[in-house]
Amino acid sequence: MIDKYDAVAIESKWQKKWEETKIYKVDENSPKPKWYALTMFPYTSGDLHVGHWFAMAPSDAYARFKRMQGYNVLHPVGFDSFGLPAENAAIKRNIHPRDWTLSNVENMTKQLKSMGPMYDWDRVVVTCLPEYYKWTEWLFLKLYEAGLAYRAKAPVNWCPQCQAVLANEQVEQGKCWRCGTVTTHRDLEQWFFRITKYADELMVHKDIDWPERIKTMQTNWVGRSEGVEVSFEIERKDLDEKEIVVYTTRPDTIFGVSFLVLAPENPLVDKLTTPEHRAEIDAYIEKTRKQTEIDRLSTEKVQDGAFTGSYVINRLTGEKVPVWVADYVLNSYGTGAVMGVAAHDERDWAFATRYELPIRTVITYDGYDPAVKQAECHPEPGKLINSGKFNGMESTSAISAIAQYIEEQGWGKRTVRYKLRDWLISRQRYWGAPIPMIYCEKCGIVPVPEKDLPVLLPDNIEFRPTGESPLKYCEEFINTTCPKCGGPGKREIDTMDTFMCSSWYFLRYCDPHNSKEAFSKEQLKKWMPVDIYTGGAEHAVMHLFYSRFFIKALRDMGIVDYDEPFTRLFNQGTVTKDHDKMSKSRGNVVNPDDYVNTIGADTVRTYLMFLGPWEQGGDWDDSGIYGLSRWLGRIWNVALTPYEEKAVSKDAEADYLRLVNKSIAKVTGDIDKLRFNTAIATLMEYTNAITKIRDAGTVSKSIFDTSLRDLLLMTAPLAPHITEELWSRLGYGYSIHQQDWPTYDAELAKDDEIPLIIQVNGKIRDKIMVEPNISEDDAILAAEKSDKVNTFLAGKEIIKKIYVPGKLLNIVVK
RNA sequence: GCCGGGAUGGCGGAAUAGGCAGACGCGGCGGUCUUAAAAACCGCUGAAGAAAUUCGUGUGGGUUCGAUCCCCUCUCCCGGCACCA
Numbered sequence: 001m002i003d004k005y006d007a008v009a010i011e012s013k014w015q016k017k018w019e020e021t022k023i024y025k026v027d028e029n030s031p032k033p034k035w036y037a038l039t040m041f042p043y044t045s046g047d048l049h050v051g052h053w054f055a056m057a058p059s060d061a062y063a064r065f066k067r068m069q070g071y072n073v074l075h076p077v078g079f080d081s082f083g084l085p086a087e088n089a090a091i092k093r094n095i096h097p098r099d100w101t102l103s104n105v106e107n108m109t110k111q112l113k114s115m116g117p118m119y120d121w122d123r124v125v126v127t128c129l130p131e132y133y134k135w136t137e138w139l140f141l142k143l144y145e146a147g148l149a150y151r152a153k154a155p156v157n158w159c160p161q162c163q164a165v166l167a168n169e170q171v172e173q174g175k176c177w178r179c180g181t182v183t184t185h186r187d188l189e190q191w192f193f194r195i196t197k198y199a200d201e202l203m204v205h206k207d208i209d210w211p212e213r214i215k216t217m218q219t220n221w222v223g224r225s226e227g228v229e230v231s232f233e234i235e236r237k238d239l240d241e242k243e244i245v246v247y248t249t250r251p252d253t254i255f256g257v258s259f260l261v262l263a264p265e266n267p268l269v270d271k272l273t274t275p276e277h278r279a280e281i282d283a284y285i286e287k288t289r290k291q292t293e294i295d296r297l298s299t300e301k302v303q304d305g306a307f308t309g310s311y312v313i314n315r316l317t318g319e320k321v322p323v324w325v326a327d328y329v330l331n332s333y334g335t336g337a338v339m340g341v342a343a344h345d346e347r348d349w350a351f352a353t354r355y356e357l358p359i360r361t362v363i364t365y366d367g368y369d370p371a372v373k374q375a376e377c378h379p380e381p382g383k384l385i386n387s388g389k390f391n392g393m394e395s396t397s398a399i400s401a402i403a404q405y406i407e408e409q410g411w412g413k414r415t416v417r418y419k420l421r422d423w424l425i426s427r428q429r430y431w432g433a434p435i436p437m438i439y440c441e442k443c444g445i446v447p448v449p450e451k452d453l454p455v456l457l458p459d460n461i462e463f464r465p466t467g468e469s470p471l472k473y474c475e476e477f478i479n480t481t482c483p484k485c486g487g488p489g490k491r492e493i494d495t496m497d498t499f500m501c502s503s504w505y506f507l508r509y510c511d512p513h514n515s516k517e518a519f520s521k522e523q524l525k526k527w528m529p530v531d532i533y534t535g536g537a538e539h540a541v542m543h544l545f546y547s548r549f550f551i552k553a554l555r556d557m558g559i560v561d562y563d564e565p566f567t568r569l570f571n572q573g574t575v576t577k578d579h580d581k582m583s584k585s586r587g588n589v590v591n592p593d594d595y596v597n598t599i600g601a602d603t604v605r606t607y608l609m610f611l612g613p614w615e616q617g618g619d620w621d622d623s624g625i626y627g628l629s630r631w632l633g634r635i636w637n638v639a640l641t642p643y644e645e646k647a648v649s650k651d652a653e654a655d656y657l658r659l660v661n662k663s664i665a666k667v668t669g670d671i672d673k674l675r676f677n678t679a680i681a682t683l684m685e686y687t688n689a690i691t692k693i694r695d696a697g698t699v700s701k702s703i704f705d706t707s708l709r710d711l712l713l714m715t716a717p718l719a720p721h722i723t724e725e726l727w728s729r730l731g732y733g734y735s736i737h738q739q740d741w742p743t744y745d746a747e748l749a750k751d752d753e754i755p756l757i758i759q760v761n762g763k764i765r766d767k768i769m770v771e772p773n774i775s776e777d778d779a780i781l782a783a784e785k786s787d788k789v790n791t792f793l794a795g796k797e798i799i800k801k802i803y804v805p806g807k808l809l810n811i812v813v814k
Numbered sequence: 815g816c817c818g819g820g821a822u823g824g825c826g827g828a829a830u831a832g833g834c835a836g837a838c839g840c841g842g843c844g845g846u847c848u849u850a851a852a853a854a855c856c857g858c859u860g861a862a863g864a865a866a867u868u869c870g871u872g873u874g875g876g877u878u879c880g881a882u883c884c885c886c887u888c889u890c891c892c893g894g895c896a897c898c899a
Binding site: 173212213216217220221223225227246247248249250261303327328329330332333334337338339340341345346347348350417418419537540541610611612613616618619621623624625626627628630631633637677678680681682683684685688755757759761762763764767791799800801802804807808810811812 | 815817818819820825826827828833834837838839840841854866878879880893894895896897898899
């Protein structure tokens with residue numbers, strides 16, 4: 001009598017043994033080829049939820065698979081642990097953010113260990129510890145030295161809830177990415193990283209295997225556009241400014257300009273406003289200032305604006321056009337001024353219609369009739385009219401022709417614009433890496449010398465948010481001496497955006513204990529770039545984008561010699577409950593611990609992988625999980641039941657070996673493609689087959705034993721505990737996780753007979769067993785022997801026969 | 815509005831260089847075991863039909879000997895972007 005499969009007992013036993021014997025310790029001197037399997041590290045939010053498991057369990061299985069395939073695998077783990085959630089939670093509970101965060105690290109470590117992953121726990125990286133953030137500060141200094149970090153006053157996104165600024169990437173549809181509060185703008189002096197320097201390079205994803213979706217999102221985020229800056233002469237001569245420069249991608253429509261529009265924040269507005277229009281303009285500006293980003297960007301909103309009273313001259317036509325102010329023009333893009341061509345631009349059309357500004361057609365369109373007033377906007381290309389010497393030209397070619405003409409006349413120049421803005425990294429909060437900069441009255445901004453790093457976060461501090469950094473009130477922190485002149489200096493009080501910490505953690509994983517450098521060149525060379533990076537898609541224009549920027553910057557500093565950090569990117573889907581996103585407010589959060597503590601981690605792991613394709617995610621269903629538990633139970637039973645040969649036959653052995661070898665090929669291919677669901681389906685079929693063979697006893701004991709061994713080996717990456725237990729009970733040496741992945745014999749996998757499908761007029765009428773390489777003539781002969789087929793051929797004329805070798809024969813009749 | 819992805823049994827999903835639709839699992843039904851139940855195991859399970867057979871991969875059309883797969887149309891769902899001139 002075999003004992004019952006007791007997952008919980010087995011799992012804790014092996015987790016302990018793995019830790020004691022350090023079988024997952026990374027060997028830096030291994031001669032095997034390296035494989036860097038990276039999973040996005042978790043934020044120290046408190047508890048590990050089922051979403052973490054969905055991210056971690058399959059990636060762990062894949063790393064284990066690679067290890068069994070002979071790679072020296074680096075599959076590290078760490079904790080993203082600076083940032084606002086920790087600070088907010090600490091305020092709520094009245095404890096220090098450090099204590100809160102570190103207790104979460106401890107708790108999450110325990111939870112992660114219960115999953116049975118192959119992490120090397122000696123290489124854990126925690127971003128909020130000085131041994132890590134010392135090097136975050138160092139990287140800031142390197143970027144500063146390279147001219148990629150600068151301080152500037154600019155209108156920045158402000159979250160009133162978080163009491164801190166946000167980078168553009170962190171504002172989603174006018175709301176804070178973290179708390180969903182509608183953001184506002186503030187003019188503040190802040191630190192920026194010059195990510196725009198790499199705009200062109202960040203747009204392209206050369207030689208990397210990333211999902212199309214993420215690449216498109218990043219490319220759109222950079223938002224490159226080619227256009228022309230054209231100047232319009234200001235009619236009034238009483239101003240210092242003589243012209244207004246606009247940016248346009250449609251110079252082909254320039255003969256149709258009937259007004260100009262300035263953004264409300266454009267400094268020219270004040271100067272161009274005439275006394276008669278002063279009151280109206282001021283009222284309009286005041287109104288737009290009060291608007292939130294949401295209102296301003298709303299597509300439902302009517303286009304509104306106000307007339308400045310001033311005019312400019314369109315140099316191409318010599319015409320005088322009015323200058324308006326409207327908030328549909330953004331000051332942060334282009335020149336903060338656009339030309340209004342109502343006939344061929346939707347927004348200009350709406351604006352002109354509202355204020356009854358002239359509409360002039362300069363491109364013909366379907367149904368164009370000069371005698372009839374244009375009834376709707378036509379932005380599509382066509383032939384030019386009313387455009388002087390460019391009349392008759394196709395608008396597509398007129399774009400460059402007119403651009404060239406403008407350049408020749410000295411009225412403007414062709415230029416490239418991007419939507420991408422520099423990355424704002426200052427945060428007015430406590431729980432982040434200090435920005436290692438000192439302000440000296442005599443010397444100005446002075447970087448902290450490398451030898452003085454890290455600038456430590458003071459412990460004893462009141463960190464309630466006030467809109468200013470809490471560090472401002474910490475005398476012992478703020479007061480220092482200027483490294484240059486030795487006089488009194490004051491430290492930078494803002495801390496860095498947490499995305500700064502997570503933009504390089506994968507480099508630290510390569511050399512986590514280095515106390516002399518952020519990482520050694522040798523270790524970086526050994527492991528980087530990352531072979532496969534798995535995680536959620538929500539970081540498309542944040543973390544993934546910033547990390548690419550970092551690598552490009554480090555490359556230009558000569559620190560690394562490749563262009564991209566992540567060779568392959570894979571985004572897993574999300575796990576839902578009853579097809580809803582899991583959330584505390586819905587009360588539908590699945591706690592993995594409940595299942596791990598009852599039916600076991602192996603079941604939870606395999607269930608999550610069986611749920612559906614990894615990239616699609618899936619719906620957690622309590623009853624579905626027992627299917628996996630049963631499957632593991634069947635493996636348990638088949639492995640521990642003694643095998644008896646009963647009626648061994650060569651035919652049965654050949655059939656069985658065919659199935660075994662086919663299965664090995666299929667499972668290997670599926671796991672390699674991260675298709676765990678079909679890999680498990682195949683292993684289930686394999687299990688069913690081996691169970692039947694055990695009962696029938698029709699193969700030799702050695703064939704049975706080898707097939708059982710292969711089943712355990714292939715299941716090992718997915719369910720590491722039960723397979724280790726069975727491996728040990730069957731008398732194989734410790735550990736199954738240090739074995740080679742099984743190989744298959746293509747000869748043995750070959751079929752000796754295949755079903756040939758016989759169709760009549762494309763409908764299946766019979767299936768006959770034939771040898772795999774049967775000729776067309778023999779196939780036809782065989783088909784003619786089938787009564788089923790003949791029924792459908794009777795009295796019909798055969799028109800043609802289509803034969804697909806090894807698959808089917810289709811007889812077309814009339 | 816624009817871009818991207820998707821729609822297959824009661825459910826999650828298999829299967830596409832165009833060639834057996836529904837693998838595998840869940841659920842359901844029936845059975846074995848049991849005093850009984852649970853668990854476990856075995857069998858059946860797309861629809862209609864007594865059967866032969868017919869119908870069936872969101873809608874309508876097309877290409878083809880043959881379409882879940884390719885082309886066009888429409889509907890719905892999910893994700894992203896959204897006044898970028």
